[in-house]
Structures are given as C-alpha cells and as structure tokens.
Amino acid sequence: MSGTEWAVEKEGETLAKKTLIIGGGIAGITAAQKIAQNGGAALLIEKEGHLGGNFAQLTYTFPVLADAKGIVAREIKTAQELGGIEILLQTTLESCSGEAGNFTVELRTPSGRRTEQVAAIVVAAGFHYMEPTAYTEYAYGRSAKVVTSLEFERMAAEGRLPQGQVRVVFVHCVGSRDKAKGYRYCSKICCSYSAKHAIMLKQANPEAKAYVFYIDIRALGKGYEEFIREAMEKYNVRYIRGRVAKVIESGDKLLVRAEDSLIGNPVEVEADLVVLASAMEPPQGSRDLAGILGIATDEYGFFREAEANVRPCHSSKEGVFLAGSCTQPMxxxxxxxxxxxxxxxxxxxxx
Amino acid sequence: MSGTEWAVEKEGETLAKKTLIIGGGIAGITAAQKIAQNGGAALLIEKEGHLGGNFAQLTYTFPVLADAKGIVAREIKTAQELGGIEILLQTTLESCSGEAGNFTVELRTPSGRRTEQVAAIVVAAGFHYMEPTAYTEYAYGRSAKVVTSLEFERMAAEGRLPQGQVRVVFVHCVGSRDKAKGYRYCSKICCSYSAKHAIMLKQANPEAKAYVFYIDIRALGKGYEEFIREAMEKYNVRYIRGRVAKVIESGDKLLVRAEDSLIGNPVEVEADLVVLASAMEPPQGSRDLAGILGIATDEYGFFREAEANVRPCHSSKEGVFLAGSCTQPMxxxxxxxxxxxxxxxxxxxxx
Structure with missing residues (x-):
C-alpha cells in the first residue's frame, strides 16, 4: 500500500474529539504520539518552556547507556511533525468541568486564556527530585561540594566532573525509605542511576575513585543487576553497605561518616564530591492540579490509580487517565x- | 449521547484488519480489550486450555492484597463479551510470513489448522517459573516439605498451609542473581511475593513463625517498601540477610543453614516448610516462537526490545510487538x- 493511500484512509477516519494531555515528558509525548498516529487529536500542554521533562535532564539512559538527550529530541520531533498534535508551552490548566467524553477545560497560555472541549484528559505531570534541604547533616546547601544527582547530571553534561585523583561518594536513599525526614517509599531508580553516575565518572576520569553507600542494592529486572555488577567489577566502584550519618567539611575536603552494616564498624571516607541520590517526589502542585480535575491523590501527593494492578492508568474519575511517574516512581x-x-x-x- | 448512538458510530468505524495476539495472560487480555474497544479485531490464541496465565495462579495480588482470581476472571469476562475478540484455546502458531500490515499466519487449533491474514502481531507469551532442580543443596524434589513459591500459592488456594506452631522459611533469589546455576538478572517481584506469602501464612495461621533469607530487600516503588515493612512490623516476619547454603532433612524437620551476612555468623533454622522463590525465566519455547516470527531474543531467551527505554514493545521486526513479562520480569x-x-x-x- 502506498503512502498516499494510507494518508487518504487516515483522513477519512480522523476522530473528531480531542484529548488534553497535561505534561510534556516522555509519558505525555508517547500518549500524544499514539493518539495522533491512530487518527485522534491531542492538545499537549507543558508548564515549562520546553518539552522533555525529567528525561531531558539526563545525559545517558540506563541500564543501557544510550544518548538520552538525542532520544528525547527524536521523540519530540516525531510529536511535532505528527498532524494531530497541538503543543502549548508555558501553559497550565485553570479549570475543568463536564464529564468523560465532554469536558470543558480552561487553559492559561502565554497569549491569554483559552477554552477547549475535550473528550478525555491524560495527566502526565511527571515527578520532582526532592531538594534535600532537610538533610542538614549532609552539608547540602552549605558546601558546594555536596550536590544532588540531578546536579551531577548537569555537571556531566557541561564537562564539569572533577578531574585528577579525586574521590567521589554517592549516597543512596536520601529522602527515600526514611519516614522521619523523607518518604517511606523507595524511589526505585536511584540505585541504578547512582551506578550510572559512578560509571560516567570513571569513564570521564579513570583516576577518580568512586564509593557508593547503600542500604539494599535494588537493581530489579533484566539488565539492572548486570549493570551494577559492571560498575563494581569493570569500573571498580566500591559499594559499602551502610547509611551515611554525617558529611563534615574539613578544609577543602569532605569527610563522609557512616557505619558499615556488614562489618559493624564505623567507616570514614575523605571525599572531593558527595552526590546525594535524592528521592523522586510527586510533581510540584500535584494536589492543586488534582483539585482542579477532581481526582484523588495518595498520602504522598501522587495521583491515585483506581486499581494498583490492572487499572494503573485510571484515575478516580471517569475520562481522566494517568500516565508515567506522576502516580509513583517509575x-x-x-x-x-x-x-x-x-x-x-x-x-x-x-x- | 445515548448508548445507541455510540454503538452506531462505532460500527461505522470498525477497522477491517485483524491483530493476532499470542498469549492469554493479563498483557494479552489487555491488548485484546484495547484493540476491540477501539473498533479493531483481535484474534487471541493461548496454548493452554484456559486464559489468565501466571496471574490466574495467584491467590492475592501485591502490594495491595486484592483477590487475584476475581480480578483475572473479571478481565477475561470483559474480553469474552467484547464483540471484536475471538479467543482460541490450546492453539499455537505454526508459521508466519508476510510483513507489517499484511502477515499470513498458520495456527494449529484443536479442530485443525487455520490460516489467517493479520495486520499486526502482539507477542504476550508471559514467563515461566524456573524449576529449581539444579539446587540439589536445597533438597527440592527430595523432600515434599521444600516447595516453590508457585506451589505455595496452590497450597494457600487449597487451604493446605501448615497449621499449628510451625516454622516456615522463605528463601529469596533461587535461580536469580546467580551466574553459576541460574540467571544473572534479578527477577524483580520475588522479594514482594515472598513478603506476601509470609503475610498469607501469618493470616492463615497466627501461630506460625516466618523467616525470610534475603540478599538485598528489593521493594521498589510506591507501596512495596511499606508492604515489606508491614510484614516485618505487623506480622513479625523475621528477615535474615544471607544466602542459604543448605537445606538438610532431619527426621520430620528441615534444617536451613546459612551465613548471616550482617553479623557474620552461621545461622541454622529448624523448619517445617521451606519455600523457594524461584526465578522468573523466559516462557518455554520462546526461542522456537522467535524463530517462527523472525524476531530476536536476548541472551536469556526473553524477546528483545528494539530499544530498552522508549521502544519497550517493539520487537526487532516491524509489525510484531511485545507485551508483558516475555521481555523481562515485570x-x-x-x-x-x-x-x-x-x-x-x-x-x-x-x-
């Protein structure tokens, strides 16, 4: 069948009703692509001035080290070139009324307010990296040598990883699995992205030494276990089981104090850089957005799935669907x- | 809009071309439902005599303890009642030719061979629980008191969990994270389902004592960490960090020997039942099926995704898609x- 015939067939079948997609990260972009490729119309709104969400902040994907920015750019281009997708940046939802099949939504765009009729709404608002300001014992905010994983990504992208015979300490579970100061849940991907960061460091600077403090190494699914093994065995990243108690500024160095929970002794590592794997938390303003949409959130502020296992993308309201890490770390x-x-x-x- | 109008609209839009779905577990059932609900036609084939796959073997889901068999039955009923789905049990794929948009497939059904034209193929062949026969040190196959997690599910469903003051030992990572006798990857869900089994045991028999031997506790994502904490704190399940070395038959008891890797000492637990959390492995015959379809598998025999991150359901061949745990534990x-x-x-x- 020729391309022309396809186009004609598709035109005849175009679906009249539109879907509003809230959030231009990879989940929202995918939803928009699949709707448009099936003859539907998608209105994709993004509160920031660019698409790509958290994915666009990465240098490499994992456990396969592929060019993250290139992949995101390709997916954005596909979405931009598909006929059925309208993209509005710096745009937020102001109000929502009506019901499944027939919602009226009011949007705030850079050029003013706009009202639309949509049949369905997909919430793909992504996640937010927790700012670990509550962890004063880790010297975050006090020392410029204590950074978050997201800041480490930026340093890598800008060629600012430390050079020479430096020691870098990666700290897992900052804000995760911590009822006292953070969230009770595990953020799922920190173990893997910390291994990725340690590998990136060693690739950029083979003289560097990398230490990872962990509670449990959580490398679930195919390729992840192997990936962390590679960090340990091929890149000589040293994994130490224990929760870090304190990071102390000492001259131009940092002292990282922890208890090694395997051998039961206190350990101290002198470091030039400390990287905190901060928790994935709900997207900012998630409870406000849930209020506008009339959908439920969970105890943390993530959007609540109607049924955790077999209705993972149904919200508590008919016609409003959930996609991606706005429901849980993913x-x-x-x-x-x-x-x-x-x-x-x-x-x-x-x- | 009335129900009648919907029906008329849908009828006019019915898509002529069919999709073949291989595998009637939850991934295949979901694919069939979504195709039919969008006006498409699905031919769902299942090699067993019933739908539901591995999900149908479970008593409860996790981390939310919901009625697994009830959920599967509901989803099967929905699929059976949708107009656009034809279901063929005890049916396998014999051959496949053609290309995306126009495949010719030959099926072996209980009533003979059948040839079909399909536009697309979805492989949703599920996974298989490894038979831990290689783990002779765990007395599996020798002692009737050493069972797999799947057998434990059946015991629970049939009301055969041990009664009275018994001790039950759950062993993680049997066949997972084990280059020597099993698979290098982590099977992702065993930590959680072992916690579920320990909770099920304690609910059925509060007098029982439950022990879990683990390497790392891998409870990723929202609800999982909390679930395992509940097993520990509310149900007093005792977690011991260490790999089990040997299970010894001793009279009518079993002795479980391990090294506690947190305190560095050998530990021995007398048990009435040992439950081995055996690895999730590729579905049986996956390489043969891949050969018939002309798609790639990975080093383990799982079907290979075209791109691990953003093309998770594309196989190596256009028009053949992958869904569910036939690509990796999920x-x-x-x-x-x-x-x-x-x-x-x-x-x-x-x-």
Missing part, C-alpha cells in the same frame, strides 16, 4: 507503556 | 501498560 520504559495505555483509553472516548 | 501493572501500548501500535497498522 522507569522510562514503564512510563512509555503507561503513555500508550492511556492513549488507548483516551481514543475510546474520542470516537 | 509487575502486573507494567504488563498491563505494555499491553495497552502494544494495542495502540497494532491499531495503527489496522487502519
């Missing part, structure tokens, strides 16, 4: 899957 | 997501 592949599932649900309401 | 929610994504891809080829 790998990229799972977020893409949820984007596709949400698209298939939204398309049903667009007929 | 939670139910992720398998459902992939089923929806695969449906949205297959629908594009059905227009």
């Amino acid at each position: 790998e990229i592949a799972a977020a893409v899957g949820m984007g596709g599932l949400a698209a298939s649900e939204a398309l049903i309401l667009s007929r | 939670e139910i929610a992720a398998a459902v997501g992939m089923g929806g994504l695969a449906a949205s891809e297959a629908l594009i080829l059905s227009r």
Whole structure:
C-alpha cells in the first residue's frame, strides 16, 4: 500500500474529539504520539518552556547507556511533525468541568486564556527530585561540594566532573525509605542511576575513585543487576553497605561518616564530591492540579490509580487517565507503556 | 449521547484488519480489550486450555492484597463479551510470513489448522517459573516439605498451609542473581511475593513463625517498601540477610543453614516448610516462537526490545510487538501498560 493511500484512509477516519494531555515528558509525548498516529487529536500542554521533562535532564539512559538527550529530541520531533498534535508551552490548566467524553477545560497560555472541549484528559505531570534541604547533616546547601544527582547530571553534561585523583561518594536513599525526614517509599531508580553516575565518572576520569553507600542494592529486572555488577567489577566502584550519618567539611575536603552494616564498624571516607541520590517526589502542585480535575491523590501527593494492578492508568474519575511517574516512581520504559495505555483509553472516548 | 448512538458510530468505524495476539495472560487480555474497544479485531490464541496465565495462579495480588482470581476472571469476562475478540484455546502458531500490515499466519487449533491474514502481531507469551532442580543443596524434589513459591500459592488456594506452631522459611533469589546455576538478572517481584506469602501464612495461621533469607530487600516503588515493612512490623516476619547454603532433612524437620551476612555468623533454622522463590525465566519455547516470527531474543531467551527505554514493545521486526513479562520480569501493572501500548501500535497498522 502506498503512502498516499494510507494518508487518504487516515483522513477519512480522523476522530473528531480531542484529548488534553497535561505534561510534556516522555509519558505525555508517547500518549500524544499514539493518539495522533491512530487518527485522534491531542492538545499537549507543558508548564515549562520546553518539552522533555525529567528525561531531558539526563545525559545517558540506563541500564543501557544510550544518548538520552538525542532520544528525547527524536521523540519530540516525531510529536511535532505528527498532524494531530497541538503543543502549548508555558501553559497550565485553570479549570475543568463536564464529564468523560465532554469536558470543558480552561487553559492559561502565554497569549491569554483559552477554552477547549475535550473528550478525555491524560495527566502526565511527571515527578520532582526532592531538594534535600532537610538533610542538614549532609552539608547540602552549605558546601558546594555536596550536590544532588540531578546536579551531577548537569555537571556531566557541561564537562564539569572533577578531574585528577579525586574521590567521589554517592549516597543512596536520601529522602527515600526514611519516614522521619523523607518518604517511606523507595524511589526505585536511584540505585541504578547512582551506578550510572559512578560509571560516567570513571569513564570521564579513570583516576577518580568512586564509593557508593547503600542500604539494599535494588537493581530489579533484566539488565539492572548486570549493570551494577559492571560498575563494581569493570569500573571498580566500591559499594559499602551502610547509611551515611554525617558529611563534615574539613578544609577543602569532605569527610563522609557512616557505619558499615556488614562489618559493624564505623567507616570514614575523605571525599572531593558527595552526590546525594535524592528521592523522586510527586510533581510540584500535584494536589492543586488534582483539585482542579477532581481526582484523588495518595498520602504522598501522587495521583491515585483506581486499581494498583490492572487499572494503573485510571484515575478516580471517569475520562481522566494517568500516565508515567506522576502516580509513583517509575522507569522510562514503564512510563512509555503507561503513555500508550492511556492513549488507548483516551481514543475510546474520542470516537 | 445515548448508548445507541455510540454503538452506531462505532460500527461505522470498525477497522477491517485483524491483530493476532499470542498469549492469554493479563498483557494479552489487555491488548485484546484495547484493540476491540477501539473498533479493531483481535484474534487471541493461548496454548493452554484456559486464559489468565501466571496471574490466574495467584491467590492475592501485591502490594495491595486484592483477590487475584476475581480480578483475572473479571478481565477475561470483559474480553469474552467484547464483540471484536475471538479467543482460541490450546492453539499455537505454526508459521508466519508476510510483513507489517499484511502477515499470513498458520495456527494449529484443536479442530485443525487455520490460516489467517493479520495486520499486526502482539507477542504476550508471559514467563515461566524456573524449576529449581539444579539446587540439589536445597533438597527440592527430595523432600515434599521444600516447595516453590508457585506451589505455595496452590497450597494457600487449597487451604493446605501448615497449621499449628510451625516454622516456615522463605528463601529469596533461587535461580536469580546467580551466574553459576541460574540467571544473572534479578527477577524483580520475588522479594514482594515472598513478603506476601509470609503475610498469607501469618493470616492463615497466627501461630506460625516466618523467616525470610534475603540478599538485598528489593521493594521498589510506591507501596512495596511499606508492604515489606508491614510484614516485618505487623506480622513479625523475621528477615535474615544471607544466602542459604543448605537445606538438610532431619527426621520430620528441615534444617536451613546459612551465613548471616550482617553479623557474620552461621545461622541454622529448624523448619517445617521451606519455600523457594524461584526465578522468573523466559516462557518455554520462546526461542522456537522467535524463530517462527523472525524476531530476536536476548541472551536469556526473553524477546528483545528494539530499544530498552522508549521502544519497550517493539520487537526487532516491524509489525510484531511485545507485551508483558516475555521481555523481562515485570509487575502486573507494567504488563498491563505494555499491553495497552502494544494495542495502540497494532491499531495503527489496522487502519
């Protein structure tokens, strides 16, 4: 069948009703692509001035070290070139009324307010990296040599990783698995991205020494265990089981104090840089957005799935679907899957 | 809009081309539902005599303890009642030729061979629980008191969990994270389902004592960490960090020998039942099926994704999509997501 015939067929079948997608990260972009590729119309709004979300902040993906920025750029381009997708940047949802199949939404755009009729809404608002300001014992905010994983990504992207015979300490679970100062849940991806960061450091600077303090090494699923093994065995990253108690500024160095929970002794590592793997938390303003949409959030502020296992993209309200890490910490592949599932649900309401 | 109008609209839009779905577990059922609900036609084949796959073997879901069999039955019923889905049990794929948009597939059904034209193929062949026969040191196969997690599920479903003041030992990572006798990867869900089993035991028999031997506790994502904490704190399940070295038959008891890697001492627990959390491995015959379809598998025999992160449901061949745990160990929610994504891809080829 020729390309022309396809186009004609598709034109005849174009679905009249539109889907509003809130959030231009990989889950929202995937949902928009799948809707448009199936003859639907998507209105994708993003509160920032650019698409790509948290994915666009990465240098490499994991456990396969692929060019993250290149992949995101390719997916954005695909979405921009598909006929059925309108993209509005710096745009937020102001109000929402109506019901599944027939919502009225009011948007605040840079050029003023705009009202739209949509059949379905996909919430793909992503996640936020916790600012570990509560962890004063780690000297975050006091010392410029204590950074978050997100800041480490930026340093890598800008060629600012420390050079020469330096020691870098990576600290897992900052804000995760911590009822007292953070969140009770595990953020799922920190173990893997810390291993990625240690590998990136060693690739950029083979003279560097890398230490990772962990509670449990959580490398779930195919490729992750192997990835962390590679960090240990090929790149000689030293893994120490223990929670870091304190990071002390000492001249131009940092002292990292912890208890090694395998050998039961206190350990101290002198470091030139400390990288805190801060928790994935709900997107900022998630409870306000939930209020506008009339959907439920959980105890943390993530959007609540109607049924954790087999309705992972249904919100508590008919016609409003959830995709990606705005429901819980999630790998990229799972977020893409949820984007596709949400698209298939939204398309049903667009007929 | 009335129900009648919907029906008429949908009828006019029915897509002529069919999708073949291989595997009737939750991923395949989801793909079939989403295709049919969007006006497509799905031919769902299942090699066993019933739908539901591994999900249908469970008593409860996790981390939310919901009625697994009830959920699966509901999803099967939805699929059976949708107009666009034909289900063939005890049916396998014999051959496949053609290309995306126009495959010819030959099926072996209980009533003979059947040839079909399909636009797309979704492989949702699920996973297989490894038979831990290689682990002779755990007395599996020798002692009836050493069972796999799957057998424990059956015992629970049939009301055969041990009664009275018994001790039950759960062993993580049997066949996972073990280059020597099993697979290098982590099977992702064993930590959580072992916690579920320990909770099920304590609920059925509060007098029982439960011990879990673990390497790392891997409870990733929202609800999982909390779930395992609940096992520890509310149900007093005792977690011991260490790999089990040997299970010895001793009269009518079992002796479980391990090294506690936190305190460095050998430990021995007398047990009435030992439950081995055996690895999730590729579905049986995956390499043969891949050969028939002309798609790639990975080093383990799982079907290989075209791109691990943003093309998780694309196989190495255009028009053949992958969904669920036949690509890697995966939670139910992720398998459902992939089923929806695969449906949205297959629908594009059905227009």
